[in-house]
Amino acid sequence: MEALLQALVNGLLSGSLIAVPAVGFTAIFAILRYPSFAIAGYVSVGAFAGWWVNTRFGFGAPLALLAAFVAGGLTGLVCEQGLLRRLMPSGALTVAIASIAVNLVLENVLRFFFGNDLRGFDLPIRPDLILGGIFIGVQQLWNLLLAVVVVGAVFGFLMFTRFGRAMRAVADNPDLARLKGIDPSRIAAIAVMLGAGLAGAGGVLLGLDTSIDPMTGYRVLLSVFAAAVLGGLGSIPGAVVGALALGLAEELSLLVVPATYRTAVGFVAILLILTFRPRGLLGERAA
Amino acid sequence: MLSYLLFSITIGGVYALLALALNLAWGSAGLVNLGLAGFFGIGAYATALATGAGLPVALGLGIAMLAGVLAGLMVTGMTLRLRDDYLAIVTLGFGEVVRLVALNERWLTNGADGLSGIAAPGKAALGTAGFNWAWCIGVSLVVLLVALLLRRLDAGPFGRALRAVREDQELAAFAGKPVLRLKLQAFALSAAIAALAGALYAHYQSYISPDHFQPLITIYIFLAVTAGGLGRPLGAVLGAYAVVAFLEGTRFLAAEVPGIEPVQVAALREALVGLSLLLVLHLRPRGVLPERIPAAPKVSA
Amino acid sequence: MIDFLSGLAQRSLARRSLLGTALALPLLPAAARAQQSGPIRIAALSPLSGAGGAYGPSMVKAIRAVVEEANAAGGILGRKVELVVEDDQTNPEAAVRAMRKLIDVDKVSAVAGVWASSVAAAIAPLCWESGTMLLTCAGADALTNLPHQGFLARTQPNTTLQGRKFGEFALAQGAKRVFMLSPQTPFVQSQFENIAAAVKAQGGEAELLVYDDKKPSYRSELQQALRFRPDAIVLGGYLPDTTVLVKDMLRAGFNGTRIAFAYSVNQKLIESVPADTVEGIFTIAPSPAEGSPAFKHMTEQAGTPTPDPYSTQSYDQANLALLAMQAAGTASGTAIRDTLRKISQAPGGTVVSTVTEGLAALKEGKALNYEGASGPCDFTEKGDIADCQFRYEQVKAGKLTLLRIA
Numbered sequence: 001m002e003a004l005l006q007a008l009v010n011g012l013l014s015g016s017l018i019a020v021p022a023v024g025f026t027a028i029f030a031i032l033r034y035p036s037f038a039i040a041g042y043v044s045v046g047a048f049a050g051w052w053v054n055t056r057f058g059f060g061a062p063l064a065l066l067a068a069f070v071a072g073g074l075t076g077l078v079c080e081q082g083l084l085r086r087l088m089p090s091g092a093l094t095v096a097i098a099s100i101a102v103n104l105v106l107e108n109v110l111r112f113f114f115g116n117d118l119r120g121f122d123l124p125i126r127p128d129l130i131l132g133g134i135f136i137g138v139q140q141l142w143n144l145l146l147a148v149v150v151v152g153a154v155f156g157f158l159m160f161t162r163f164g165r166a167m168r169a170v171a172d173n174p175d176l177a178r179l180k181g182i183d184p185s186r187i188a189a190i191a192v193m194l195g196a197g198l199a200g201a202g203g204v205l206l207g208l209d210t211s212i213d214p215m216t217g218y219r220v221l222l223s224v225f226a227a228a229v230l231g232g233l234g235s236i237p238g239a240v241v242g243a244l245a246l247g248l249a250e251e252l253s254l255l256v257v258p259a260t261y262r263t264a265v266g267f268v269a270i271l272l273i274l275t276f277r278p279r280g281l282l283g284e285r286a287a
Numbered sequence: 288m289l290s291y292l293l294f295s296i297t298i299g300g301v302y303a304l305l306a307l308a309l310n311l312a313w314g315s316a317g318l319v320n321l322g323l324a325g326f327f328g329i330g331a332y333a334t335a336l337a338t339g340a341g342l343p344v345a346l347g348l349g350i351a352m353l354a355g356v357l358a359g360l361m362v363t364g365m366t367l368r369l370r371d372d373y374l375a376i377v378t379l380g381f382g383e384v385v386r387l388v389a390l391n392e393r394w395l396t397n398g399a400d401g402l403s404g405i406a407a408p409g410k411a412a413l414g415t416a417g418f419n420w421a422w423c424i425g426v427s428l429v430v431l432l433v434a435l436l437l438r439r440l441d442a443g444p445f446g447r448a449l450r451a452v453r454e455d456q457e458l459a460a461f462a463g464k465p466v467l468r469l470k471l472q473a474f475a476l477s478a479a480i481a482a483l484a485g486a487l488y489a490h491y492q493s494y495i496s497p498d499h500f501q502p503l504i505t506i507y508i509f510l511a512v513t514a515g516g517l518g519r520p521l522g523a524v525l526g527a528y529a530v531v532a533f534l535e536g537t538r539f540l541a542a543e544v545p546g547i548e549p550v551q552v553a554a555l556r557e558a559l560v561g562l563s564l565l566l567v568l569h570l571r572p573r574g575v576l577p578e579r580i581p582a583a584p585k586v587s588a
Numbered sequence: 589m590i591d592f593l594s595g596l597a598q599r600s601l602a603r604r605s606l607l608g609t610a611l612a613l614p615l616l617p618a619a620a621r622a623q624q625s626g627p628i629r630i631a632a633l634s635p636l637s638g639a640g641g642a643y644g645p646s647m648v649k650a651i652r653a654v655v656e657e658a659n660a661a662g663g664i665l666g667r668k669v670e671l672v673v674e675d676d677q678t679n680p681e682a683a684v685r686a687m688r689k690l691i692d693v694d695k696v697s698a699v700a701g702v703w704a705s706s707v708a709a710a711i712a713p714l715c716w717e718s719g720t721m722l723l724t725c726a727g728a729d730a731l732t733n734l735p736h737q738g739f740l741a742r743t744q745p746n747t748t749l750q751g752r753k754f755g756e757f758a759l760a761q762g763a764k765r766v767f768m769l770s771p772q773t774p775f776v777q778s779q780f781e782n783i784a785a786a787v788k789a790q791g792g793e794a795e796l797l798v799y800d801d802k803k804p805s806y807r808s809e810l811q812q813a814l815r816f817r818p819d820a821i822v823l824g825g826y827l828p829d830t831t832v833l834v835k836d837m838l839r840a841g842f843n844g845t846r847i848a849f850a851y852s853v854n855q856k857l858i859e860s861v862p863a864d865t866v867e868g869i870f871t872i873a874p875s876p877a878e879g880s881p882a883f884k885h886m887t888e889q890a891g892t893p894t895p896d897p898y899s900t901q902s903y904d905q906a907n908l909a910l911l912a913m914q915a916a917g918t919a920s921g922t923a924i925r926d927t928l929r930k931i932s933q934a935p936g937g938t939v940v941s942t943v944t945e946g947l948a949a950l951k952e953g954k955a956l957n958y959e960g961a962s963g964p965c966d967f968t969e970k971g972d973i974a975d976c977q978f979r980y981e982q983v984k985a986g987k988l989t990l991l992r993i994a
Contacts, residue, residue, distance in 0.1 A: 003815070010807045017804055035372050083565055090572050093319050093371060097509050098568050104506065104561030108637075111554035116641035118827055120860035128839045135811060137839055210804050211831045211860050213642065219802045222383060225376045233372070254808045260391045260772055262800040267380035271365055274377070278369055291692030298685060387800075390772050399774040400730050401680075401706055415717050492684060493713055496706035499681045501638070538674065538689060550645040553636035553675035 006134050007251040013140035015227075015247020016147040017205055018220060022227035022239040023151055024198030028076075030171045030234040031191035034092035038079055038099040039199045039224060041106030043217030046072035046200020047207040048110055048119075055122050061208065064121070065146070065201045072200015073193040075106070080192040085185075103218070110214040120211040121204075143205050150201065151240050154194065158236065167191060171234065226266035230273050232280025241281050245269070290416065293423040295531055297491060300426035303527035304484035305504075306511040307433055307520055312477035314518035314578070315446060316470055317453035319375040322362070322382030323481055323508055328500035329354050329385060330482025331489035332396055338406045338490075347406075348486045355482025358385075359475040368467070382502060389497040401496025405489050422491055429487065430524060433480060437520040449473055450518075507534070510564045516574025525575065533563065627668040628919040630655070630909055631690040632902070633711070634701040638678030639801075642827040642856070646890070647701040647725075647902040648673055653889040654906035654943055661944045664914050672696060676703070680710030687711040691718045697913065697921045698723060700905035703898060705731060705774045708740075715739050721912075721924040723905035725898050728774035732970040738925045741908075741971040743901035743962050745874045747775035751782025753872060753978050754822055754847060755794070758783070761845045761870070763820035764792040767813045769833060770824025771801035783822060801829040810836045820845035826852050831861060838865045847872065850981065854896035855988065863986045871988065873897040874963045875979030878993045882941030886961040894981070894988040897962060904960030908932055911946040911958060931956040933966040933974070 025039045049071030050064035059067070079102045087095050126138040158164035169177040170187045178184055199217075206216060223246060231242025246266055253265045273280060305323060312318045320326070333354035334347035342350070358381075366377045389396045396402065410418045440446055451459040452466050460466045489495050507530050515526025537559055541552045567574070632651045634644035655671045658664055672694045676683035683704075690696045691714060698721035702708045705728035712731070715722040716739040724731070724742045727750075731742065758766045766787050770776045776798060784794035795816050799809045810833065813821060821837070821844065823830050830852040837846065850873030858866050874897060876883050886903050887893050895903075909924055911931045916923035931937075931946070937957035940946040946956055958965055966974040980991040 003811075006811055007808060010805075010811075014805050014807065035376060083569075087568055087572070090568070093313075093317075093375065094568060094572070096319070096372065096375060097513065098565055100506055100509070101561040101564035101568075105558050105565070108554040108558035108561070111637060111641075112551050112558070115548075115550055115645060116637070117645075117856055118642060118831055118860045120831070120862070123862070125835055125838050125862050125865055127841050130841075135807070135840055137807065139839070140805075140807075206804050209832070209835070211828070213828065215641070215828075220804060222380060225379070229373065229376055251808050254812070258391065259797060259799040259809050259812075261387060262803055264384045264387050267377075267384050270377060270380060274369055274373060275365060288692055291688050294688045294692070295685075391798075393777075399706065399772050400728055401709055403709055403730070403734060492710065494680070494710050496680055496709065498679055498704065498706040499710075501679050501681075503677065503679065504681060535685065535689065538686070542672075548645065549632075549634075549648045549673040549675070550636045550641075552673070553677075556675065557637060557677075 002133050003255060004252075007255060008248065009134055009136055011248030011251035012244055013137055013144060013247070014251065015244035016140070016144035017202075017209060018223045018227050018246060019147045019240045019243035020150055020205055021199045021202030021220065022224045022231070022243045023154060023236055024195040024202065025224050026195075026228045026231070026234055026236060026239040027154070027191055027198065028195035029228070030236070031167060031188050032095075034095040034099070035225070035233070036099045036195075037096065037221065038076070038084075038102040038106065039196070040217030040221040041079075041103040042072040042076050042196040042199035043203040043206070043220065044110055044212070044214055045075045045106060045203070046197075047203030047212040047216050048114060049200065050204035051119050051121055051207060051212055055119075058122070061123060061142075061204070065204050068200040068204040069197040070200075072203065073197030076192045076196020076199070077189060079106070080196075081189065085188075107214045107218065114214065116213055118211040118213050121208055123208065139208060143208070146205065147240070150198065151236065154198070155236060163187070163190060222263060223266055226270050229270050230281055232283045235280065235282045238280055238282035245281065290419050293419045295535055296528075297419075297423045297426050299528040299531040300423075300430045301484050301488045301491070302508065302511060302531055303430045303524045304433060304487070305481055305508045306515065306523035306527040307430075307437055308477045308480035308484065309508050309512050310517065310520060310523035311437060311480065312474050314512065314523070315441060315449045315453065316473035317371060318363070318470060318474050319371060320378045320474070320477065321375050321502075321505060322378035322380070322385070323505040324500045324502055325378075325382035325385035326355050326358060326478045326481035327485040327488070327504065328389060328495075328497075329358050330485030331495045331499070332389060332402070332485075333482065334486035335402045335405045335489045335495055336395070339402065344406055344408050344490060347490075348483060351482045351486035352479040355478040355480075356475045358482075359478025360471060363471055363474040379502070382500070382505065386497050386500050389500070396497070399497060401494060401498075403494045405493045405495065407490055407493045426487055426491070429483075433483075434520045434524050441520060445469075445472075506560065506564070510560065510567070513564065514567045514571075514574060516576035516578060518578030519574065519576045522574050522576035534560070625667075627670040628664050628913065629670045629672055629694050629696045630906065631672045631674065631694065631696040631699040632701040633674050633676050633683060633686055633690065633699050633707070634902070635678040635703050635707075636675035639826075640678040640703050643703055643851070643896070643898050644675070644701070646896065646899045647703065650886065650890060650895070650899040650903040651701050651906040654903060654910065658910050658943045658947070661947050664910050664947075665917065665919060667919070669910060676707050678704055678707070680704070680706045683707040684710050684714065687714050691715075691720055696720060697919055698909035698924050700909060701902040702726060708742075709734065712736055712740055715921070718921070719925075720921040721909060721928070723909060725901045729778055730774065732972050736971065738971070739921060741928060741967050743904055743960070743965060743973060744897075745963070745973040745976045747779045748782050749976065750872070750874075751779040752786050754779070755783040755786025757870070757872060757980065758820040758822065758845065758847060759787060759790050759792065761820060763787075763818075763845050764790075765816065765818045766792065766794045766820045766822060767816050767818035768794065768796045768822040768824055769806075769809065769813055770796070770798055771826070771829055772798050773824065776824055779824065799829070801825060804832065806833050806836050807840070810840055810842075814840060814842060818844060820847060823848040823852060827854070827857055831857055834865050834869065835861060846870065849873070849897075850979070850988075851897045853983065855892055855894050856896075858983060858986060858988065866983045867985075869983045870991075871981045871983075873979050873981075874973070874976045875993050876959060876961060876963050877977060880941065880959060880961065882959055882961040885942050895961070900961035904958075904962050904965050907943050907946065907960065908958060908965060910943055911940075911950070911956060914947060914950050915956065929967055932958045933964075
């Protein structure tokens with residue numbers, strides 16, 4: 001029983017790590033309709049940016065997150081506008097393939113300038129709270145909170161601002177949106193900045209827990225995909241629910257499946273969901 | 288130098304088979320297979336285990352292809368009703384699962400140690416140099432054979448039906464094409480070819496391990512197919528040889544860049560792969576040999 | 589094309605003339621590939637990207653330092669030494685392509701700095717078929733059982749020995765219940781069996797958990813370990829996953845004994861995490877005797893007082909390959925194979941620890957006994973390390989501090 005409860009807690013906490021980049025991924029998908037593999041690159045770029053301002057200037061986690069958001073967002077904007085956008089007429093899959101190439105380039109640009117050495121944030125590590133025999137990570141709790149705040153902010157942005165409404169309109173029906181005088185390319189740019197920025201911020205959250213290197217984003221890529229597909233591609237609350245569900249599934253599976261197969265659990269979860277609920281837990285929708 | 292060339296052409300042949308496999312699924316049927324490395328691995332392990340148990344190599348190759356077909360059917364059976372982007376993500380996960388199984392099921396695959404001493408037909412009889420020649424010619428012939436076969440298939444009713452499915456699934460279904468069956472067939476055949484590539488690689492190298500089947504090779508093959516011209520078997524083959532030439536050529540090129548560390552050279556080489564894929568997509572989105580869509584046959588009477 | 593054909597003709601000519609003069613040589617193609625003139629080339633084939641990327645760069649640096657030192661000392665056999673570096677991408681498929689180029693184009697006589705077991709196993713047949721010496725840090729026990737005809741030697745002691753040392757060390761720290769956390773490696777099983785054997789012989793208990801090494805957190809795995817109520821936890825992973833684990837251990841408040849390989853808890857890891865995370869962790873590495881001049885020399889070159897074991901091994905590999913060629917009087921892989929043990933462990937040989945010393949001693953016609961930075965570098969027939977001491981270090985105030993060597 002205790003093990004089960006602990007697995008639930010761990011699942012929520014580890015799921016929250018994936019939630020932020022998963023929201024970023026799904027936000028890009030919602031507007032541009034292609035799965036962006038470059039998201040892994042944005043995660044790593046953000047992680048390095050956050051690490052840089054943290055170790056160079058001594059900024060704490062909130063500023064590191066902000067720096068990561070900006071760096072990830074700008075990188076995303078440059079890659080998207082400069083490299084991917086022009087390929088749109090060739091179809092979503094072509095763009096997806098190109099985004100794999102973008103990811104490879106980003107990973108190696110980081111490798112070129114920073115090498116492969118692991119880098120850690122200069123922030124203290126806090127011991128777990130122990131409540132009734134259950135270990136709860138303080139930092140992870142903060143991550144969860146941050147994830148909730150970030151996602152809440154994005155959600156609020158989409159629901160209550162003019163841009164947000166325009167974004168949702170484009171996601172639902174680009175042609176209709178254009179008729180209403182919304183410029184889809186401007187909306188796309190904002191979506192990319194938002195999505196890639198979130199991925200970058202997610203990189204810092206990951207880095208706080210682990211340490212970072214050029215492959216930080218790549219290691220979580222499959223989990224991010226799995227979370228977004230579980231929740232329903234393009235649905236922002238879905239990505240959060242998907243990430244938490246994935247975290248729970250992975251941790252609970254440890255009770256019965258050897259730990260070495262943790263990555264495979266995500267894959268099985270995708271297959272099951274797609275078989276029984278092909279549009280994901282919350283269905284495919286923007287916001 | 289000669290043995291290096293023979294080797295590179297042989298590896299180019301293995302890549303060409305993978306490119307043909309991808310071209311069939313992606314180019315002809317519009318099904319993206321990001322788990323290509325997984326099917327490559329399945330073929331390699333299937334024949335290594337079969338021939339390790341005493342079966343002849345020819346049978347091993349057959350078993351490898353069969354294993355590929357089964358795996359292909361399994362993956363697509365669950366996802367074909369879904370949109371293509373889902374298939375892309377599922378196949379990516381599948382490739383990783385294959386690697387995990389190979390890594391962890393020691394009783395079957397010998398785990399991280401890998402399988403060594405896989406039968407290398409001709410090595411004892413021909414000696415190292417003769418073996419290199421024989422395999423270079425042999426693999427090239429297999430590539431030629433598969434390419435010709437696929438070209439015939441492509442030009443025939445099967446290819447036309449596939450393209451109809453790729454262009455507009457609903458319309459194809461409306462026109463009475465068995466859409467699901469066509470997709471299954473295309474994907475399974477593609478998986479079989481990828482598995483054949485893996486099997487040939489296993490016998491050529493005599494050693495395979497889970498580390499062999501990392502996703503980077505899938506990216507190389509995507510580069511090959513896009514560079515050669517999506518939808519053209521011949522283009523895929525040319526693209527594959529070009530990619531191997533490119534990968535090997537960058538070694539010599541990168542060595543000329545002055546004043547950078549080895550790790551930076553390595554980063555440059557990998558970045559170049561990504562950049563050239565982007566470049567090809569931008570400059571020649573339809574490849575060096577663009578797809579030819581034959582005119583529909585005239586309906587007689 | 590004409591170049592290739594004439595090259596082919598030349599090579600077969602060379603082969604024929606050798607056939608006349610040296611029928612006794614067991615491996616003709618190998619002998620035919622001896623580098624006759626121009627610079628002597630050796631290769632570093634190390635992981636500069638991929639999963640092993642954290643190790644490769646410093647390994648290559650160590651090898652390069654040796655090559656530069658040899659050239660400063662007048663070269664090998666009076667010829668300049670050239671180092672060719674290739675990236676194995678921690679992937680045997682890429683490694684085989686790189687190795688073919690190193691053998692066929694660069695005609696290297698030895699390859700050093702080979703890290704991953706799968707890479708070593710994949711390139712081993714190429715090496716023994718072409719007569720290229722393969723020197724590796726790979727740990728899989730199966731490697732030296734390959735039919736390598738002597739063309740493979742490794743500086744990493746085999747896992748039976750290491751496992752036993754881990755077990756004995758845990759016992760010495762008063763631990764009765766030992767838990768091992770490790771990713772899937774070729775040697776995790778045999779390592780654990782040897783730890784368990786050592787611990788159980790003293791009435792203790794041991795358990796193993798193998799985890800997936802690409803995850804950002806191992807909380808559940810660690811808690812599973814803690815439910816075993818271990819006195820000591822042995823970490824069997826590499827840099828990225830061990831970094832995550834040491835942080836998770838601090839958070840979970842585990843304050844028992846933590847033992848890790850020196851290649852995972854190395855100076856780089858220590859510098860990349862908050863100090864309290866790693867304080868008190870014990871590390872074990874194969875080692876030379878205390879006060880080894882080779883180790884000291886290497887630390888000066890590497891610029892760190894605690895180079896990780898893979899770097900010290902790569903350093904030794906390069907020294908051994910170069911000195912063997914000098915001693916043999918021929919620059920070829922076969923020459924290295926045939927003379928390796930004459931310079932690494934000649935009975936009564938002059939003890940040397942750098943390539944400069946070695947070259948000087950060889951000029952005086954002395955037999956050599958190379959004592960390296962990673963250990964005494966004595967090899968068995970099979971190519972394993974014959975015997976080795978281990979250095980036990982502990983992280984104290986953010987620095988690896990030597991406890992003892994035994």
